[in-house]
Amino acid sequence: MASIANRRVISVLAAVVVSGLLVGFLASQTEWSTLVASVSELSVREFAVYLILYVALGLARSLRYDALLRPRVGPLRLLPVTWVHNLLAQTLPLRSGEFSYPLLVKRFLRQSGSMALGGLIVVRLIELMLVMLFGIVAALVVVEDKGGDAAKFSLLAAVGLGATFLLLRYSPTLVRAATRLLGFVLAILSMERIALSARLLNSLDIVTDQLDWAIRERRFLLVAALSVVIHMLNVGAVAFLLNSIYPGSLPLLAMVAAISFVMAAAWIPLTIAGFGVVEGGWVIALTFFGDIQVTEAVALGFTMHSVQILAAMSCGAAGGLFLMKPRLKPKAR
Numbered sequence: 443m444a445s446i447a448n449r450r451v452i453s454v455l456a457a458v459v460v461s462g463l464l465v466g467f468l469a470s471q472t473e474w475s476t477l478v479a480s481v482s483e484l485s486v487r488e489f490a491v492y493l494i495l496y497v498a499l500g501l502a503r504s505l506r507y508d509a510l511l512r513p514r515v516g517p518l519r520l521l522p523v524t525w526v527h528n529l530l531a532q533t534l535p536l537r538s539g540e541f542s543y544p545l546l547v548k549r550f551l552r553q554s555g556s557m558a559l560g561g562l563i564v565v566r567l568i569e570l571m572l573v574m575l576f577g578i579v580a581a582l583v584v585v586e587d588k589g590g591d592a593a594k595f596s597l598l599a600a601v602g603l604g605a606t607f608l609l610l611r612y613s614p615t616l617v618r619a620a621t622r623l624l625g626f627v628l629a630i631l632s633m634e635r636i637a638l639s640a641r642l643l644n645s646l647d648i649v650t651d652q653l654d655w656a657i658r659e660r661r662f663l664l665v666a667a668l669s670v671v672i673h674m675l676n677v678g679a680v681a682f683l684l685n686s687i688y689p690g691s692l693p694l695l696a697m698v699a700a701i702s703f704v705m706a707a708a709w710i711p712l713t714i715a716g717f718g719v720v721e722g723g724w725v726i727a728l729t730f731f732g733d734i735q736v737t738e739a740v741a742l743g744f745t746m747h748s749v750q751i752l753a754a755m756s757c758g759a760a761g762g763l764f765l766m767k768p769r770l771k772p773k774a775r
Contacts, residue, residue: 466720510561522761529758560652577702
């Protein structure tokens with residue numbers, strides 16, 4: 443147990459160091475006045491509109507998560523869980539907050555955590571496919587307009603998209619094979635009868651069953667359709683925020699490509715709250731797709747990420763207070 447705790451501490455410290463190095467390097471590429479000017483471009487009214495879009499996005503995500511629960515609990519009951527999970531996923535080191543979703547579902551909704559984990563895996567794989575699909579189509583047009591070699595780019599993109607689809611399609615088979623391999627290893631080590639090992643294997647079986655159920659045609663089509671709506675709403679919200687801070691910064695397709703690139707970068711589990719990686723993603727995307735100067739791109743990256751974290755904290759705090767409300771009520775004497 444001590445070694446596990448030590449590894450966690452080392453991982454967190456490594457994430458802090460990586461974030462610090464990346465943020466320090468990016469900060470050296472801009473000026474304080476440029477950063478202040480970028481922040482001041484966003485009015486309170488525009489932030490309020492973005493926050494409303496963020497709330498709508500959370501409700502749509504709750505509807506999708508609800509479609510993957512058995513029995514369904516309703517999107518309104520899932521909304522505070524969704525907000526808290528989204529906050530933790532965005533802020534905890536190394537994207538470890540992703541694992542909060544099954545824990546929150548189990549604790550506050552009295553549903554199977556393993557079942558919720560299976561649903562989360564399906565959602566994340568579909569999101570990855572959509573980010574790649576929307577980003578690839580937009581990027582191909584932009585690359586073609588810039589006179590680049592779109593053929594090589596499209597081949598690489600097709601391979602990535604195909605691999606993600608196969609991973610989603612055969613995810614139950616892969617998890618089932620991993621469960622059997624783990625059971626075989628535990629049997630060799632004479633650990634299969636230990637309570638913790640038995641619970642782990644049972645949880646993996648439940649995850650496999652959930653994946654099998656979730657990718658059935660009708661259920662999968664429903665979740666996929668909701669995911670398309672959520673992705674478009676997410677892109678629209680980020681595009682509104684970017685255009686509010688830097689009006690006319692990118693044409694529509696270039697903006698879709700840039701946002702998709704940053705979304706993919708945000709999933710890289712290297713830092714604390716994505717600091718350094720997300721801003722770096724914005725710099726690469728804005729300078730490539732929009733020909734924006736590095737100094738302005740860095741300032742935009744810091745501003746965009748900070749505002750998104752602020753929105754996540756606002757909704758996450760509201761969700762946390764709602765979930766803890768029964769515990770905060772004074773006990774009757």
